[in-house]
Ligand code: SF4
């Protein structure tokens with residue numbers, strides 16, 4: 001399975017109502033809402049265990065069993081990948 | 094002149110002052126902006142808005158901001174030279190709103206009206222304004238005098254006021270003229286692009302003087318030419334001060350701005366105010382410098398904490 005981490009020089013700052021991602025190289029900044037911030041913290045600032053992250057998010061946000069939240073996770077990964085905030089582990093430059 | 098800059102790629106005009114509507118040719122100019130399809134933003138105290146002018150601004154698809162410093166005559170007039178302008182300002186707002194024009198009320202906050210803020214917000218809503226902006230009064234021009242009288246809020250007082258208000262309750266109606274580093278994430282998301290975009294702005298004063306924005310009337314050394322003697326585009330493209338500005342903002346912003354996550358988006362907030370205080374455009378923005386000195390700048394917004 002592919003594993004993503006924050007690109008070198010990306011600063012992740014968690015705050016009460018979300019988080020900011022700041023890319024030192026480009027000066028770009030990306031504000032994240034609360035749940036996106038949680039996803040990021042659980043995935044990229046940790047060991048990128050998607051199952052564990054999903055489990056944690058379900059309990060934090062009291063998500064019904066039948067509700068699929070993996071789409072949210074995929075979307076966040078896709079956006080951050082496209083904007084260059086995350087890279088495949090082992091390929092950081 | 095306007096056709097010249099339009100050919101050069103300029104497509105929006107902020108028509109401000111002083112009070113732009115005192116100009117005898119104000120209506121003709123607005124009509125011209127409408128005809129030439131410039132995006133128009135009118136900054137006025139509202140007292141001289143007439144049904145015809147409002148009509149023209151509406152035709153130009155323009156937006157407007159009108160100063161209203163309190164919910165009654167007494168509060169509104171406290172720091173104004175002309176008294177009895179409250180009813181006229183209200184009427185001006187109504188005329189603009191009636192024509193469907195996006196109309197923002199500007200509440201310039203000071204010690205004499207801070208306690209009447211909530212009532213002013215209520216009045217602005219009642220008048221049908223689209224939003225209300227709380228303006229921190231910079232120590233420039235006439236405001237320097239007010240500062241000497243102790244009428245203005247200082248950075249600590251303004252931040253204290255901002256911190257005490259529940260901006261969520263005020264909702265999208267109220268904006269704060271405060272550097273973006275102080276805003277909550279939800280606001281950052283919405284307001285990140287609300288900068289003055291100084292690197293693509295040029296100011297022309299009513300006497301033809303050219304400056305980096307409408308501020309040349311406050312500082313003689315910021316008058317960079319006059320359109321009566323040279324085409325605007327020529328002054329804009331060639332004057333070394335513009336060149337310095339575009340080279341330094343945001344890349345060489347100094348002081349607190351150099352270590353701020355938002356420097357690329359914020360562009361140092363108001364470089365003219367910075368120039369006024371420090372003599373340089375690219376020094377740290379005085380408001381943020383002062384907040385930092387007081388330990389009130391949000392550390393989590395600094396690149397290197
Ligand atoms: S420190 Fe500078 S760049 Fe940051 S918010 Fe303040 S003015 Fe803007």
Ligand code: SF4
Pocket residue numbers: 289290291294305306307308362363364365366
């Ligand atoms: S530099 Fe300051 S005064 Fe000039 S346009 Fe920007 S915010 Fe306004």
